[in-house]
Amino acid sequence: MRSILAIALRNLRRHKLRTLLSISAIIIAVIIGIFYRSILIAYSESTFENFIQLESGHVRLVDEEYARRERVLSLQNTVDGFAGEGLEAMMATLKAEEAITGILPRLRFPAFYTEGDEMEHMLGWGVDIEGEVEEIDFGRHLAEGRLPESGNREIAFGHSLLDELNRQVGDRITLLYNTSYNSLQGSTFTITGKIDTGLPYFDANIFVTPLDQAQDILDMPDQATELLLFGSNRDQDSSIVSAVSSKLETDGDSGRYQLTSWRDSGGIVQWLMAYQRIIFVVMAGIVFLASLIIINTLMMVIKERKKEIGTMASLGLKDKEIVMLFTCEGALMGILGSVIGAIIGGGLTAYFSVVGLDFTEVMGSMGDSTLIDAVVFPTFSLENLLVAMVLGIIVSTIACIIPARQAAKVEPSEAMRDLK
Amino acid sequence: MLILKIALRNLARHKKRTIFTAIVIAVAICFYVFADALILGMMDSSYENITEYEFGHIQLMSGEYWEEKDDLPLQNLISLEEDTLARITDRPEVTGYAPRLDFSAEMTDGRDSIPLIGRGIDLEQEASNFRIKDSIIEGSYFEAGQPEAVIGQSLAEDMELEVGDFFMLIVRTRGEAFNVIDLIVAGIINTPNPYINDNVVFLPIDLARDALLVEGDQASHISLKLTGRELAADSSTEISELLASGPASENYQAYSWEEGAEDLIVMQEYSDMVLILVLGVILLLAMAGIANTVILSVIERFKEIGMMKAMGMKVKEVTFLIGLEAAGIGILGGILGVILGAGAVYLLSTYGINIYAGMEGELDLPISMAVIYGSWKPGTFIFVFVYSVVVSFISGLMPAYWGAKKNPVDILHE
Incomplete structure (x- = not known):
């Protein structure tokens, strides 16, 4: 296993351009993921809290x-x-x-x-x-x-x-x-x-x-x-609703009073929740894009190293180990890219979590009647960073498996045909 | 050119892959074009809301009134000499004018009360220049001389008023006293402008003037309609100059609808930015897709490339050839995308989309709540097509160069 790791590392250094491209893609995806999510979380949180405190309670x-x-x-x-x-x-x-x-x-x-x-x-x-x-x-x-x-x-x-x-x-x-x-x-x-x-x-x-x-x-x-x-927190809303509904039933007032959870109060809350879903899809798209770049560059590399793979295979390297080799390369790039991305993304978030992002101009007069804060302070959360990093590593590893399995199928004899 | 012929023939050889990649591009283009048309439609609709139901194209008012207009003051009202008005309305681009007296009021029906805005209008002028009369869904437009009012549908529903019902407007007069205007609901309107539907009571302007102790023919502003809304900016500048020749104490100015719709303009700029971002992301995806295809095809055709080089083609030429193929995919995808996109936009502009279904009254934004019809913008189609061809060419170049550099001898040996 150690030797595979060593080979993987060496390979990464050999194809600097490809390594650089892939790692850059990962870094960018991770930064966007962390930073944008932290903004979204922050203003969703603050808007929900504003809404709960000023409009609806739980x-x-x-x-x-x-x-x-x-x-x-x-x-x-x-x-x-x-x-x-x-x-x-x-x-x-x-x-x-x-x-x-x-x-x-x-x-x-x-x-x-x-x-x-x-x-x-x-x-x-x-x-x-x-x-x-x-x-x-x-x-x-x-x-x-x-x-x-x-x-x-x-x-x-x-x-x-x-x-x-x-x-x-x-x-x-x-x-x-x-x-x-x-x-x-x-x-x-x-x-x-x-x-x-x-x-x-x-x-x-x-x-x-x-x-x-x-x-x-x-x-x-x-x-x-x-x-x-x-309730003790805003996820208690359904228990509150059921408790009070049964009380209303027994007292015969259930037709008259209406109970609404903050989630169903419509307007800004549901709009934000829908927006969160859209952003999730967009993030998935970005991840997909980064994966494509990783896959493409790896395909080029594999083609170039057909001889080498064949040589290794004829020397006894099993198919499984060939796949592991490339997967390792993917994982290493993923780790490096995700860590760098997390540091930069985390840094950006930390900076703006203090300074804040001012959206007052963009909101214009819509800001007069809305519960969305005009100035947003992104939430710095280690959890956010960790999730993004782990995701980055997993995705780049998996992205490498596909071309890797293709590479493993190469017959050693074919690969070595022109060896003189 | 020979290179062109070879490129075309090569594309035809790998039909499946070519078509698949072209489709990816086509979908990306179609999506972008559709989104662009939709947003344009939304903006158009919002602008129409403003110019056809509320602001008009230009408003003439005192400069002091403009500063305070949100407070609906009864000071600094406008009253124009006949010949000044004639000089303005005689201008070729001006199609009509309508004076309004706006005031703050508390509407009450004896049980409940809500604050809203009263708008005293000249019945004829308002009807011929704005679509209030056309928006009547129940009852009728009022008659001159009657203490009647026209109110929005949501207002009527909230206050539980029907045609023929009485209600009162509590107002503050110019004499700094309270007054009450008794009105009967003559008609109920439903417009795509939520502001009008929810907040405004239309009544005859002379009735309003009497109740508010406003003398003569004064108005809060005089609204002008033009032959086209794009003329508003220039026209308002010229009319302002015309008005400036009057007594300085009056300080009348002409304001174009854009000045009254700053929020919308900001929103449009914001959405333009978002659209460009989306375009960037989508086309990046397309680029990656093309690069992918080119890599695969180059890998398959190593021998062929080696052959070409052995026959004397330079690396530059091979790269260019493969780049052309990539551009070809871009062209194919572009054409497909433009056709698909045109179809989508056609459907949109004919049938429209009601994206606000279920959201009535939920958002406090100055967006029109109407069914959105897409707007055609041929520039977008051209732009996106050219963009995709160029981007395809460029993204094909790198893998092409990579493949072209391979040593022909090594390759031929395989």
Whole structure:
């Protein structure tokens, strides 16, 4: 075996051009594989997390009618408990479920502000402030001031919205809204904080106020528009759905409330998942391309060395060993190429994981309403590197087997025919 | 030329391999051409959305209004003298004009309310220049003098409104007070423009002016239609100059639709880039395929090559010959690809693809949600064909050279 290895190494050095070409192909394929995948993973992760934290939780519970006409954000079809028993009771019951580790109630309502002849539309979120801080670390988005406290008419604004309204933390502001009885009312709030999530979707449109305040001003006691249910991790969504569904069955409310996992919430999540599949196909294509190059170059080499192969065969080298010889060459090139590719690819990823890639220009105004972060920090993961390396080695080894088996079939006598 | 004849004959000798490789190239070309036509169709459709349903080709408005247009202010409105307007509409490329008064409103039906945009329009002008009237699927276009409105289908569905139903628009007037506009749904429209379908209520402009306390014939902007959208850029520059001769306080300008559609333009540039990348990858694959074929054929024909060299052909000539064969495969593949591609694009432009099936309302992008019809771009076909021939030739050269260098004596001995 050692001698085969030695011969393989020597052969690689003999055909420098071929070795260089093949290794380059492998390096490029591995770099692309590592780097692009790390970008994709990063922004899929961040988008999924954004979506889960801001839109759906792991599972979202809403009234069916509400979901059907969600754009209208109707305050008529709310979550008001099992059989109308109230939100608090419902949340207590649900918390008892093993699969559920946290619940965030939210009351979303449209509001507007007028000054002069202009009307500025915005969206208010009545939330359980402490719950949000605990469950999704909402406090990390606080850029200035503090989050509003329950029991007080206080709010925190998304930072671009605050700028648009020409206000500062500490000011007061009167906002107008329609209550659940569709009566136009106004309330004056104290602005306690400024929020920066990095997503214009939030920062330019939303303000946050304690749930009890929202319930009060909208005349919606013990209600919310949606419940975000969380498990220990986002793959718990199906267990949460089944646990809650059976609860809804027993309480007779299964026709009224709707449970949606974050995966099925449509829009950006499914688009990203489809995109991931497409990228997988593209990567496979690149791998195929690299293999073709390896195969081609090996075929040329084998043809050139027919005599040599025949000689070795006549000296007792078995077919199997000939195949192993070329396979070894493939494996060695694979190892070298994959390691170099992994180092470069890993380096690129590490660099950009700190510096970040800025896609704001490419996203244009689509960035205003999307949950995709404009600046992406590729995820540096050793697993990614390892997978790419192993794949590189395996593919280049296999790619060599095909022409190698052809080479082994050469009759020694034929190969040596012109030996003088 | 003798070399050409030999190359052709050689290609014919290995029909199966030649055809197989040619097919690989043809598929690659067909795919690229199809993708190009599809994207072009998508872009066209999106541009149409903008020019035929919303922006028009050019908009005339105050420079100050343009800066603030997203806020829908009622300040810095435009009002043109009759002869100024006449000078503009008399221009050969201008086919029509339509004034609009846009304002922010809260639509309510007594139960629910949503924020949206009210657009006061001149009934006749809007109907003759834009496709709003043609998009009516229920009810009818409104009549002058009636407190009627036309709304988009998704808006109607969400608010559960039908033709004949009442609703109200809460607005903020120029006098800095609230006002309510009572309207009846006259017609419901469905356009390929999701922005219009979801967010806009069309009503008579005089009704809007009255409710908002806007005097005279002021408008947020005046939209112009031209004979073709490619004329917009130049035309708007000239019209801006024309308008600049008015009082400086007015600061009226003409803006072309491209300025109003920056996102789309950026998206198009981005997708052009992606397409080029895809082309690169696909043709790299084709190159590898050709090189593969040439290597195999050269290996089989070592004796023949040796013979040719023994008869006096130089290495350069042998290389060129084999390179020609490779180019020949490229030509064959190119022709096949162009035919296949043309067929695919024809199907696309006749029947279209509804790639948005099931995605209505899901994406917040300014893309048209219509059925996409491919657009022909003969330049793409030519480009891809030439590219494939050249690339085939080049990728055949290296293996050709490798084979041609072989010592004829060694080869003949075998």
